[in-house]
Amino acid sequence: MSKTFDIKYAKSTNSGPAKSSDSLKAYKPISSQPTNHEIAGYMPGRLEFEIEYENDSEIAIKDLVFGNDADEITPEEIDLKKTVLEIYNNKLIKRDMRKKFIIERNLLEYNKLLNLEKKLNPSIKESLNKIKAFAKVLSDPDYQTFSAGIQNELELKNRIDQLLEWRQNGISTLAEGSVYETEKSIRAQKSKSISTRDCIQNLERLQRLAMKYSQKNSKSDIQNQVSNLSGKNKSSYTNEFKNLDGGQLLSRLEIELISELGIVPKSYLLLKDILLTEYVNNGQISKERALVLLEKISPDIVNAVYDFFTNAGWIS
Numbered sequence: 569m570s571k572t573f574d575i576k577y578a579k580s581t582n583s584g585p586a587k588s589s590d591s592l593k594a595y596k597p598i599s600s601q602p603t604n605h606e607i608a609g610y611m612p613g614r615l616e617f618e619i620e621y622e623n624d625s626e627i628a629i630k631d632l633v634f635g636n637d638a639d640e641i642t643p644e645e646i647d648l649k650k651t652v653l654e655i656y657n658n659k660l661i662k663r664d665m666r667k668k669f670i671i672e673r674n675l676l677e678y679n680k681l682l683n684l685e686k687k688l689n690p691s692i693k694e695s696l697n698k699i700k701a702f703a704k705v706l707s708d709p710d711y712q713t714f715s716a717g718i719q720n721e722l723e724l725k726n727r728i729d730q731l732l733e734w735r736q737n738g739i740s741t742l743a744e745g746s747v748y749e750t751e752k753s754i755r756a757q758k759s760k761s762i763s764t765r766d767c768i769q770n771l772e773r774l775q776r777l778a779m780k781y782s783q784k785n786s787k788s789d790i791q792n793q794v795s796n797l798s799g800k801n802k803s804s805y806t807n808e809f810k811n812l813d814g815g816q817l818l819s820r821l822e823i824e825l826i827s828e829l830g831i832v833p834k835s836y837l838l839l840k841d842i843l844l845t846e847y848v849n850n851g852q853i854s855k856e857r858a859l860v861l862l863e864k865i866s867p868d869i870v871n872a873v874y875d876f877f878t879n880a881g882w883i884s
Contacts, residue, residue: 625659
């Protein structure tokens with residue numbers, strides 16, 4: 569007999585019940601859904617995109633019909649429809665070219681390419697971004713060679729500039745250069761931290777000076793501006809306050825408050841800024857602290873403004 573039998577297969581079929589499904593290795597079928605790829609809209613199982621280049625090009629030919637009867641269509645209409653098909657075919661060619669370009673250059677591995685770019689020097693990264701346009705006219709090996717050459721050239725230029733800097737500072741050995749670069753990095757970090765600290769200190773000093781100046785001059789400013797509003801009834805008095813500089817920034821209740829206290833909007837905004845800034849910085853502000861901050865202002869005005877802020881829930 570020329571027939572051969574698979575003994576192992578026969579034994580496996582007669583070896584008893586099958587093994588438990590828990591012991592079998594779980595198999596996850598390959599899916600072409602876009603969520604299974606790092607590029608949104610790309611379907612790896614189909615090697616296609618959900619939205620292709622010229623994605624609406626099929627609309628132009630979806631209702632294109634030539635007809636079965638030669639008398640139903642004129643030669644001019646046939647030529648027109650052939651032209652439409654030719655345009656559509658050219659769009660398909662361009663679509664395939666772009667898809668082929670993306671797949672052959674491994675541009676779908678976005679995270680990998682992004683990590684490689686992060687490791688590059690900023691100047692090298694900028695130069696490589698400028699030459700990306702040449703990838704359209706060069707093959708992948710030629711473009712990789714070209715970009716590697718550009719990168720090598722920039723690294724050599726940077727190294728030459730570094731050696732020139734070493735020579736200008738009297739460094740003649742690599743060991744001295746290594747020490748110089750380390751100390752240079754430490755100095756740069758210290759300078760950055762010092763400049764940041766000085767900037768913060770200058771801002772705080774300017775804020776303190778501005779607060780002292782405002783506290784010194786706010787009372788006379790209030791008296792000078794309110795004196796122009798005396799002798800008017802309550803409604804016109806309130807309207808006058810609303811039309812003053814800064815009145816548009818206040819609510820109706822605030823307008824009523826300053827009209828009763830005789831504070832112009834600009835001065836009220838200054839008092840509001842001082843009290844709320846103190847509250848934000850310390851998390852709380854007492855009425856005694858408010859009187860100390862605004863010692864040049866009438867205590868009645870300070871107490872009224874403080875109570876208004878408390879009732880409004882702005883401070884506690």
